[in-house]
Amino acid sequence: METICSVQCVTRKIKGKEIAQNVSFEVSKGEIVGLLGPNGAGKTTTMKMIVGLSEISVGDIKIMGYSIKDDLSKALNNIGAVIEEPTFYPYLTGNENLRQYQRMHKTDDRKWLLEVANLVGIEYALKQRVATYSMGMKQRLGIAQALLKKPKLLVLDEPTNGLDPVGIRDIREYLKQLADNLGMGILISSHQLSEIEKIADRVIIMQDGRIFADQQIGDGTNDGFSRIILHIDDAEHTSKIVAELFGVNSSVSKSITVERLPNQLYTVALTINENQIPKLLTSLCIVGISVFRVLSLRTPLEEQYLNLTNSKS
Structure with a gap:
């Protein structure tokens, strides 16, 4: 070139x-x-x-x-x-x-x-x-x-x-x-x-x-993983399902953060391979956990950029 x-x-x-x-x-x-x-x-x-x-x-x-x-x-x-x-x-x-x-x-x-x-x-x-x-x-x-x-x-x-x-x-x-x-x-x-x-x-x-x-772009900036947020009604049970699907010590399980919303719901944020999102949502619905919303928290480039600049600060 x-x-x-x-x-x-x-x-x-x-x-x-x-x-x-x-x-x-x-x-x-x-x-x-x-x-x-x-x-x-x-x-x-x-x-x-x-x-x-x-x-x-x-x-x-x-x-x-x-x-x-x-x-x-x-x-x-x-x-x-x-x-x-x-x-x-x-x-x-x-x-x-x-x-x-x-x-x-x-x-x-x-x-x-x-x-x-x-x-x-x-x-x-x-x-x-x-x-x-x-x-x-x-x-x-x-x-x-x-x-x-x-x-x-x-x-x-x-x-x-x-x-x-x-x-x-x-x-x-x-x-x-x-x-x-x-x-x-x-x-x-x-x-x-x-x-x-x-x-x-x-x-x-x-x-x-x-x-x-x-x-x-795509070389390390997007390895298939995304940071997503779920709005659900049972955070504790959701964490257990994630542990069962991916393992207690997996990067997905360790990435989970939970916050309570004013409307009695919870936000569960986690980093997961995009191909595994349908499997997770299906498993949550099967056990009766209501998923009200799925949001993308950051793009892969944004995630990498913030990690890099924070680590170099």
Whole structure:
């Protein structure tokens, strides 16, 4: 697979403090990579170094083989980015902002401008002044602007901020199309782990400026186990059934936590292989335990992310 972006042992120091420490990873053609981590983990700093907005103290970053340190202009020609909140000329229309961006980069492909506006669902508002745009509309316009150069690498920092659920779904579908149809490499940071799990091929988890995990979605992030919550009327009997089915010392039995609800019911939370959930529910019903609700507590990626970041705190 062709490498679009290569981050090579990169460190960023500010006043002697290492904001990013020895960070290394790659983004390949057609690959969507999620960059995760708590606030202050170094995600935005890493992205800023990739797009040339922050100085690289140690190491190097190459985009399509061009060094950010030595061939910045050639490297940037292959990058489209939205870092933090996108900014525009508020007194100009959406179309005028995009046209101005094209002029800055000496391009004049009006057909592509309309295509990307269509792609991100902003074509209906191109004649409106950006001052009238909602935050979600500005996010869409920012992604459209980033695509105008037909970049090989798209870097997006929290692109779904300010979007409603429909907008989030739409952006997810747009990005999949860009990766699949245009072979674009995409690096995206987000706090919405469920969205990253739906869209990314791979996740990189950062904390304290370092990378603690770099793995494929489904490779260790989802081993078939889920954390579920049952709303039932007999917690003690439920625990006994779980012990009989899986063993007293099994990981399932040891994972159980119980809380009493105001309506005389109980919540029983446990971690169980997804294939075993029907067997458990059937066994509970057979012995007369009423199951009022079954809820998923966390996604597999969320579970792994929280376990990892908590263990490294």
